[in-house]
Amino acid sequence: MKNTEAFVKEITEGNLFKGDYITLGSAMLDGEAITNAFVNVPLKTMNRHGLIAGATGTGKTKTLQVLAENLSEKGVPVLLMDIKGDLSGLAKPSPGHAKIDERHEKIGLPFESKAFPVEMLTLSEQDGVRLRATVSEFGPVLISRILDVTETQAGIISVIFKYCDDNHLPLLDLKDFKKILQYATNEGKKEFEESYGRISSASTGAILRKIIEIEQQGGDLFFGETSFDPQDLLRIDENGRGYINIIRLTDIQDRPKLFSTFMLSLLAEIYSTFPEQGDSGRPELIMFIDEAHLIFNEASSALLNQIESIVKLIRSKGVGLYFVTQNPTDVPEAVLGQLGLKVQHALRAFTAKDRQAIKLTAQNYPDSEYYDTAEVLTSLGIGEALVSALDEKGRPTPLAATLIRAPMSRMDILNETELSSLISQSRLARKYNKTIDRESAYEMLNEKIKLAEEEEAKQKAIEENEALKRAESKRRTSSTRTRSNKMNPIVKVLTSATVIRGVLGIISKMIKK
Template sequence: MDKKETFFNYITEGNTTKGDFIPVGAAMLDGETITGAHVKIPLKTLNRHGLIAGATGTGKTKSLQVLAENLSDKGIPVLLMDIKGDLSGLAQPSPGHPKITERHEKIGIPFEAKGFPVEILTLSEQNGVRLRATVSEFGPVLLSRILELSDTQAGVVAVIFQYCDNNKLPLLDLKDFKKILQYATEEGKEEFADAYGRISTASTGAILRKVVELEQQGADLFFGETSFEVSDLQRIDENGRGYINILRLTDIQDRPKLFSTFMLSLLAEIYSTFPEQGDADRPELVIFIDEAHLIFNEASKALLNQIESIVKLIRSKGVGLYFVTQNPTDVPEAVLGQLGLKIQHALRAFTAKDRKAIKLTAQNYPDSEYYNTEDVLTALGTGEALVTALDEKGRPTPLAATMMRAPMSRMDILTDAELKELLVKSKLVKKYNETIDRESAYELLNKKIAESEAEEAKEKAKKEQEELKKAQSKQRTTTTSRSRSSAMNPIVKVLTSATFIRSVFGILTKVMKK
């Protein structure tokens, strides 16, 4: 048995699976594609998370596209974080190319061109289904984490949420939250002091500044109604294919706090609402985070801690998380150690730092008698990758340098006309894109303050009226008293007596006659 035949058996036996699977390509030996030596990813272990890595231009996004397409074909919904804006072409079939045909002949998998059911989502004012969540749904713990608050400030936020719950004040958007913060230290400070203790204006001021910073990154568009229901990420079309939900993030690369806010909310909501799946035969949802290095480099510590926790826990909900980045070292070790599937495209060794990174990367893969992993990492061509997954018993499959299959959909973006047509047909656009600003904490507190001010004005007017009446009564009493006093004066009595008046008038009459 020659080396090629031995290698073929090594790959095919190591990729044997009893359940359903996704064939991603054929194994390569010494630069030659071994037709029929298919590298397979079992659906059963796709909730064990994964990594797609490689230098720019080596084919990472196309590998992501292949996985998303095949998951959709298997009836498994997908969520893609599209930071570069080059994934919308999944909705249209590939135009085909002789090189694609040649590639698939080498692999031993027939090429089929087709489009897939796609939903375009957005966090900003771009075209697409608007994703929102209310402040109440986000909760005091996650909100405190994303705002990076101190323990004291987080305690204030917890009190604010408790007050709103007790007084039936809906916290829907950031203006609601800012209003209740202001109320807690101004108009309602006595009310808060009686129920929860006095709240420091220094604490609420610091929290407000953090909220304003979040608003400047566009979070005011994210917080509000109508809230997005994560169950809508699990839709299946009329042909039994899972929807590929593409979240367009091209305009928020420089706004990491907005992305952190969304990620924290989404992962927490999925974890809290999805039922436990146990050891299921297939995932319920697979999430791909493209250009993940931007997240890990820019995200807050709260997001990193949350992702680390979620990666460890969320697989029990039947959800797989896949990070797409340039180098595995971009991903924190605590997260990297939890990733079962690894698709590693070529790395470039231009500097000493690059060579060190390649050496570290090679150590993340199983040993193979057929490859020197460090050498292969720099010799892979575009559309080729080192692949290892987990088999159905949770063991790593043989490491294989793989000729990856080509995407069945278009490897380009949709035109404006195609995007418009897609959005016109979307049921979710009709469901979520109407902005609702119902009566909530902001309006209710303003009304409460206005009523309180009106009541204070009424009381003030009443007191002024009473004081006026008292003053008038006092004045009448004084006048009466003076009148009585005058009446009692002997001189006044003589001057006002009838005898005195008649005498005076008698004297005046005599004088006038003369």
Template sequence: MSQKDEFFKYITDGYSPKGDAIIMGAAMLDGETLTNAHVKIPLKTMNRHGLIAGATGTGKTKTLQIIAEQLSQQGVPTLLMDIKGDLSGIAAESPGHEKIDERHEKIGLYFKKRKSPVEIMTISEQDGIKMRATVSEFGPVLLSRILDVTETQAGIISVVFKYCDDNKLPLLDLDDLKKVLQYATGAGKEEFQKEYGRISTSSTGAILRKLIELEQQGAQRFFGERSFDVKDLVRKDRDGNGYVNVIRLTDIQDRPKLFSTFMLSLLAEIYSTFPEQGDSDKPELILFIDEAHLIFDNASKALLSQIESIVKLIRSKGIGLYFVTQNPTDIPEGVLSQLGLKIQHALRAFTAKDRKAIKLTAQNYPETDYYNTAEILTSLGIGEALISALDEKGRPSPLAATLLRAPESRMDVLSDRELSDLIADSELTDKYNEEIDRESAEEILQKKIEEANEEEIKEKAAKEKAKARKSSTSRTSTRQNPILKVLTSASFIRGVMGILGKALK
């Protein structure tokens, strides 16, 4: 048997799932594409998380698009973080191209033009279905980790949440939280000290500064009502295709704090909402986090620990997380070790540091007799990638250099008109884009402070009135008739007594 035949058997045996699968493309050896040596990812292992990495311009986004549209066809909804703004085209059919036909002929796959059902969402000023969460839903622990506060400050945040729960104060947005913090060391100082202990103004001041920093990144638009129900992420259309939910994030690339705040809030909500699923034939929901380094850059140890915990636990809910970034080293080792599927596009070795990074990257993949992994990483073309997956028993599949199929949907963005029409036609738009500003902690406490001030003013006025009345009475009692004053004076009495004395003699 020739090396080519051995390799064909090696690939087809390693990538022959018994159930449904995602077909990525065909394996390559020595620059030759082996038609029908298809690299397939078992659908049931897609909740084991994954990584899509590679240098800029090597095709990461299109790989994400390929997986998302195939998942949709299998009835699995997805959530895509569209930071670069180039994923909306999945809502339209591919126009086709002769080069696409040539590629698919090499791979041995028929190319069909298809679009997926898409929802366009946003957490910022951009048009789309608004995704929000209340501060109360976010919770004191997660909020403390996002703000990177001290242990003492985290305790104060927990006390604030407890106070709001005890007093039925809706904690909806950041203004509510700021108002309660100000109240705790201002008008409500005695109330807080009596019920929850003394709260330092320096600590609340530090927390307020952290909240202002978060506000400056646009978090005010994210916190509030109506809260987004994560169950709306797992909808299917009439034909049973899973919805591709695209979150437009092009305007928050320079606001990593907002991005990580949103991501952790979303993952925490999904984890607490979705039931345990265990091993099933297909996942419940797959999330693709593009430009994943934005989450991990400058993240505190507490925050990284929280992310790592969620990645480990959320798989049991049938949720898969896929991180898209330039280099695997962008992902912390604790998270990287949890990723079952790895799709590695080309890396570029321009410097000594780059070459060192490539050697480290090569060590993340299974050893193989067919490739020099470090060498092939720099020679892959656009739309080619090294793939290592898990089989249905959770074992690593053979490493395969793969010529990837083309997306069946448009590889370009929708026009502004197409986006507007898509958003307007969504049944979720009316549900989540209605502006709601009901009475919450800020308004209730402000009213309480104003009532207390009015009562204080009334009490002060009453005291002034009583004091004035007392002063008036005192003046009246001492203001005697001049004649009476003379008659009762000591000198007059002594004179009268003297006269009477002489008369008696």
């Protein structure tokens, strides 16, 4: 018989914090919730990242929704990747339900129905605030890693960026990038060789093919202006609640390259622009990445290394990353080891491989005398999860099977009318949804090529004119000589030196007489 009193004491004392915290639900023992044995997560350690995992239909999305709502209530802005399209309901209050009331009675928390400040964002042609970034903002190193190019090709990309910097050519979108690559091995080949060395057309061709791959996945919509300012993710509404920014990604599941590109761009931009926060007691921003395997499964080794590096460093900026996926093994070990909060919903053991994965998953959690972790993982119900967090000193809290509280907002999507109304009221939509195509590398290089062609045509016309003049002069000289050669024989005799001397002699003698 398990000691319920000792268990409740351990959970209660292990979840008491001096600073602010979020209550996820109430601890469970032997499959039953213990009222008022609250499982809390301190805000102070929420920038230590986290994981929400579990089989399909076990309640991962609702747990994400609960965390987002409570962070917003505490004045912490949130960014959600909505790949399944079921998070827009955060903008409307829950209609309530008898089962929700029953759940909250077991937990010991009163249920409140609330709507939250929501901003809908988009990477594609879906309605919402358009997210964009310029090629220049990525820089040569990040672009090279995204394109997964060779070391030689990465060197060429660095040269291309250097040339654009030296010649004040803005690289804004993909057509700019493609144009400068073509210019480097065609019209501008001599110019590049003189200043930067020879550039192989085979290498630029390979880079172009990589760019086209990104372009076909919608990169032409993402790269450009107006660039999204990450500071706009940190907005607080008039009631002191953090905005919940939802990126609509329902049409991007078959375009993982674009998703990875965006994620890496955003994380790099946040890391480079956010100030060091130190130990402030609360996070600046929490990001939830749903269907996280889409990033990791399709990412190159270079891209994975970059993500792992940012995960390790970005928490110093007060930013927490939370990966939502079916199995913890979807997340690389180097990233998994950095995650402080783990919310593990039920896993299903249909095969020997599944059973092995459950054993490995159980080893990621602290030992508990109250649970056989591997067994609990297969017996959890919907909306129940094993929770392990970090306390205010960075130590793991007691492992607790938890009955998760219900979301305060609607557990369903907005209809088209509601969605349109929400977007039409957005201040950010007015700021970012106007397409700008100012003069950049594409137009400037086209103008440069046009001027060069005009100058070449002018020089060619001058040379042709000179050639015509020389030919005319030669023709006239030749014609004069021909006429001279064809002179009348009588004239030739009369004008010869002998005849002239004879005539002059006769005239001289006549004068003397």
